[in-house]
Amino acid sequence: MNIDLTPYYAEPGEQPFGARRMAMPWRNHVPLSPEQIPAGWQTLKQQTVPARKRLLYLHIPFCATHCTFCGFYQNKLRDDSTATYTRYLLQELAMEADSPLHQSAPIHAVYFGGGTPTALAADELSQIIRAIRTSLPLAPDCEITVEGRAMDFDDERIDACLDAGANRFSIGIQTFDTRIRQRMARTSDKQQSIRFLERLCERDRAAVVCDLMFGLPEQTPEIWREDLAIVSDLALDGVDLYALNLLPTTPLAKAAENQRVALPDVVARRDFYRTGAAFLADAGWHQLSNSHWARTTRERNLYNLLIKQGADCLAMGSGAGGNINGQAYMMERSLERYYQQIDQGQKPIMMMTPASPTGPWQHQLQAGIEVGRIKLPQLTRHARELQPLLSQWHQAGLTCDDSTCLRLTNDGRFWANNLMQALQQIIPQLNAEEHAH
DSSP, X not given: OOOOOGGGOOOSSSOSSSSOOOOOTTTTOOOOOGGGHHHHHHHHHTOOOOSOOEEEEEEEOEESSOOTTOSOOOEEOOTTHHHHHHHHHHHHHHHHTTXXXXXXXXXXXXXXXXXXXXXSOHHHHHHHHHHHHHHSOEEEEEEEEEEEOTTTOOHHHHHHHHHHTOOEEEEEEEOOOHHHHHHTTOOSOHHHHHHHHHHHHHHOSSEEEEEEEESOTTXXXXXXXXXHHHHHHTTOSEEEEEEOOOOTTSHHHHHHHTTSSOOOOHHHHHHHXXXXXXXXXXXXXXXXXXXXXXXXXXXXXXXXXXXXXXXXXEEESTTOEEEETTEEEEEOSOHHHHHHHHHTTOOOEEEEOOOOOOOHXXXXXXXXXXXXXXXXXXXXXXXXXXXXXXXXXHHTTSBSSSSSEEEBOHHHHHTHHHHHHHHHHHHHHHHHHHHHO
């Protein structure tokens, strides 16, 4: 075989690749025309698609403030907005729930994302969780996650979620450092954030997970170590360590572009990741994926792991994204159009792709990269042809050895998307050459 592997080699030195790639799940998908979407959805809805793991994602598109780093901000929270939204979301659920698509397989994880799900009132959160549990075939061990933030997640809301059946909370702390929090438009300070997590953990009724972010403006190694120490001192079940990935539309990206703030470079971000991974390993945490660690057996991180394995994802709510049997779809981001289409008895889908032609190897690669271990012979019969590249990646410190079972080092995990995109380009060439002979 004559595939040139050298374009995928790591550069010598501190920075093996020019830039850290972001995962682009809908890259290379050509969407259906708007006229094709209603019929496309009706066809999909009547199918009992192949038995795969299934998930449900619900989007709550409101925020009290616009955090400067966030690219998911949609709507400013207003007094009456959540009651109307809850009514329409329940209507969407009622319209869809009895279809073969929604009833034909157990749902293993439900995820309330945003926006800020805890912007909803206590009774609204309770109504939605209870409606999902009564109208959809949730697996007995279904993980039900509610995302939230310390500012508006009061005792009444917490208990409403728990009593309705939520069993996992994911709290976006990002950093405990009060000064950095305030600069990012986070309103609660260090002590308020710590006390909130303590209250949540004291109930001992659900897995409690917190997000930390590295690469923030003015974040130093000392501030990062302090954040890690606080997490370790709390009775949390899990923690996520995420690199700041700025979308160009965010206020922070614009401030960085105008040189009003300085952000740590990619080598500094890699050092933050190394420090975090080493700290958590020393403290006895178990690494579930490249960005997620568990301290207790209560934390499974099911939703995130199953997404990477190619599970089908049902989506509801304005701005939600889903994927069924290789067909990706995005719900209307405009609340006005979302409400309008539900009033007309239609699923408010703004974008939908045809079924993706990619083979199961894509999901196996994505799932393996996510947990830092990829068995290349499962993806291609010609894995040995990759030997020069595997040796080069190993010499660059990205993998534990040069075998065809790739095991990523912490540096390899940090650059995981770059490695994945390289393999996504090489493996089809290997498999195509096989069919050509």
